[in-house]
Amino acid sequence: MSDIVLLPLAFLLAGSILSYAVGRLEVLYKKKYLAGTVAFLFVLLALVLQVFVAVQVWDGGSLATTIGGTQLRMDALSVFISLVALTLGMTVCLYSIIYMREDAGLEYYYLLLLLMVAGILGLSLATDFLVLYLFFELMSIPSYALVAFRRNDGMAVEAGMKYIVMSAVGSTMAFFGISLIYVQTGMLSFSGLVGALQNSPVLQAAMLFLIVGFGVKAAIVPLHTWLPDAHSAAPSGISAMLSGIVISAGFFTLMRSLLVFSATGLPTGLILIVLSLVTMTVGNIMAFSQLSRERVDLKRILAYSSVAQMGYIILGIGVGMAYGIRTGYEGGLFHIMTHAFMKGLAFLCAGVIIHQLGTRYLNEMQGIGFSMKVTGFTLTLALLSLAGVPPLSGFMSEWLVFSGAIGTYANIGWIGLIIAVIALVNALISLGYYLPIIRKLYMSPKEEQKTSILAARDPHVVLLAAILFLAALTIILGVWPELGLRAVKPAVDALMHVGGAL
Amino acid sequence: MVVANYIMFAVMILFLGMYCVLTKKNLIKSAIGISIMVKGASLSFLAAGGTTAQVAVVLIIVVDAIVAAILLSLAVNVYRRTGSLNIEDLRKLWG
């Protein structure tokens, strides 16, 4: 009985309530920074505790505790996603202290943000479908409110509307899928189900509903249409969280659910591979075609790029699930980590630029790299990393995914080669929209914007700290990927052993 | 009744709700559609019976309530801003 696994979660929940309380008091005393600082400290503490737990799990195997009849278990896979979520969450909290200081209702912001991160931690702890669903919703519901946080912004409200409708429909379908499993077998716990499931029409229907249901959150095409709107209209810290970890957590949920099916002989991995190729391609083409609009929305390109990057993650995990190819799992998981940091970095930089210039359109940001030197440089780093250019972190994770994709050659012959070629051509197309953004940053400013662009300055030191932290992670994980792979290895070991990690 | 019949009804209600969300232009109707879907899913759970099913249903009722609350408050916001509840007027974000 290791209650320690609950501590990070408890800290997050406590932190959310406390920052709400502090925030309320702040309003009375007209202060701005305390709620955020409290939130940041609690997430930091949760991260430290989580590292503690992580070391124990890596050395000794999973830790579990039972609350009221359900088991909450932290295994290597949970540890992995929790660490990434807490690191990104901590950075975004730090960023938001300054970035959101002019907004009203900050007490709700931090409450919701911490609840969202708590939800991610919770869903990694789950050992049965019901708890999984509970924490999945705990993650989703705050995200609905956070997208539409700026209630006066018409675009944010519209985006929030579309997001909540699609996501709620998806959740309900997933819930229906869970119910079908329950109808079929009478139980919901993962470990019990792995042995008990057998192929049947009801189970196939359940699988389909689960994929479509959780797939909405995981940004699988054609269920992704809420993403570009929500991620571009949300406040930039939230965009970073959404793109960086929430969609990965959505996929993580899907992965946990599908791992239960591993003994049934259903082609879960194959379905994931097919979906990943579609997702990658549509994401890249849509991102690429954003550049030919009259007004190019920077955050929208980044949002579509998230769809494409999810394609890589899903490809990696799908290849691992379908054929047991280790590098696929390694690539998929490592890409979850590197993508969280590089996409988070990209959104945070974009947020700073948008805030300084007052415009979200790339055409009006021409030449900003000269005035906002650090921001421009780190944004360039993030974009190059996303394109998979060494020596940045995106290279290693994408390389592992491609390696896994080609590894299918042993199982399915030349089709494996075609899968790899599609993935690689997608990497090529993605250059077509990352590089023009970098170029735009460093062109001569246009006449109309000259004054505003030249007047821009690198942002507040706290914002820079958050940005530089993620940039450092991106570089370090590129030059010394071992740092991240240390966390990936136990998780992949767990995935390869049982048909699931449970 | 046989469990299978319950499931059939549940599926029908689910798809009814989905039809509602898919085709209706009014935001409130979409919200109602989501709630209908939830009922369908709950029915499916209850068909199997047992305490877990009841826990699940209570869970999803709570979730649905919160989601509906947020959704409807957003709808009110949209209505106050644009005077219309038609989703075809919410087309500023596209492409």
Added chain:
Amino acid sequence: MTPNELLVWLALIFPFAGTALVPVLAKAGTKAKVYFAVLLGFCTAAVVLIILDMVWFGASQALTYSFAWAPSLASSPTATGLSFTVYIDPLAAMMAAIAGGIGSLVLLYSVKYMEGQEGLTRYYALVLLFIGSMIGLVFVDNLLILYFFWEAVGLCSYALIGFYTKDPKAARAGIKALVITRVGDIALLIGIFALAAGVTASLGADFFSQALSIRYLIAHVATIPPMTLAIAGFCFIIGAMGKSAQVPLHVWLPDAMEAPTTISALIHAATMVNAGVYLMARSLPLFASVPYWTDTLMWIGVITAFLAATMALVEPDLKRVLAYSTVSQLGFMMFGLGLGFAGFTAATYHLMSHAIFKALLFLGAGAVIHTIGTRNMYEMGGLKSSMKVAYYTMLIGGLSLAGLIPLSGFWSKDFILLAAWETGRYIPLAIMVITAILTAAYTLRMLNLVFWGQPRREHHVHPTPAAMSIPLVLLAIGTMVAWMAIGFLSRAYAMFHFEDVQGMSLVGFIVETVTKPAIAFSLAALAIGIGLYYARKAYAANAVGQATISVARKGYGFDAFYGGIYAGLVRFGNAFRRTHTGDLNYNLTGLVIGLVILVLVLYFGGFLL
């Protein structure tokens, strides 16, 4: 750690430490960071030259060291995960010496050439990163890490081509370079994975990390299924074509001339573009048995060399002439390698020789362009008396390129032609001789338009600073004496058991060259080329001549072709964008579509019950 091992790591640590420290030193002032960068460049050069000495003259086996870079990727307790393994044999040592040596000269030249420009921190940091990555590329034995450095040099190339950020042409050229080399990179990656898949298919997944080692692959080539080997071989060729600008992936190199001339000298003449040749040389033992592999390589070299030479003949921009010339000479090297092991020494020898004189030509061109302010050769002229150092050094470099005995360009080019003659490839040989003729012709054209005759444009001449003239003179001396290294090179190769490479001494080489028919071809090519140029008025004036010239000026349509692909992609993207209507009902229909797709997948997978 032995001193040798320390030296090897230092060769990498110096440049990479430089990259990290130059921005830090920038706070201390421009002079500090510039001199620091040059210092590190020379330290690197010193280390690689010591390594060269060790490997060519001292050791009887290659230097091999490794450390565990990513042990967590081990697939089982017995596997090793990813290791950073170096394997330094004469070829690697030579390429590293070129990178370090010419790199240090370019850094020295840059002190004066780039003086006063903005973004110098970025410049020096990137140049050092580049030198380190290039050395890393040739040192490592592990294909993944080779690919890592392969892409890293591509990144440096992109960033340095687009160095003049305010110039839209430069930025576009940088993107074009990265995208086109990426096409090659993708093929290379597929090739690498194909090899690894082949090995693991026969031997098991535990061998994955070993399957990435070039040494291992060459030793165990029999374990790779022939089909996989063939796929990998041709993918490697495409990869090399991208980096070494072979037709049809050559279009990025002429545009890359927007880079500062020092970068053109370092990256696009002496080092990065040679990475493709290096890759082919390294993988020759691996793929030589694949049917048509060497033939493909040879014909790609032939076609590229010929077409590029014709384009160089009509190009008005001085740097672009040199760029096309580089493409053409790289074609010579590919041709040499395509002759099999018979041409191995010749091709790699030409690599070294070309690096020296092409870097020289570029650096000289840099001085000229800087003085006269234009890159258009039709506006230059008569500089021979006003820019003496540049003139004489470029004259030597140009004559080396054209193949005048006894400069190193003659010996190396002749050696390739000799190898072709010996292996009986007479038709390709004939085309290459014609290319040699064209080479002489365009070189003469360049020298004539730039230095001889009457000045066509006003210019202010300042004396060439020492920092610029020293590298020029050193490189000129280099091209005059480098041919003497052939004895050491071939003996080193033979000692390292490169199959079928016979060691020969310098005297033996001279005798061999002079007594074989190939020398006649080389000298005749030079003479005819000179004559061709002086007779140009006769044939260029007529309609056919004019038509050919205009087609060649447009690059035979390759650029237009790629532009068309890009435009097509843009149009497709725009049409596709209409599917994202923004209407919530449509969005939700996506859910239903998703469900339908999945049902179809299950159905066609035969799973549907």
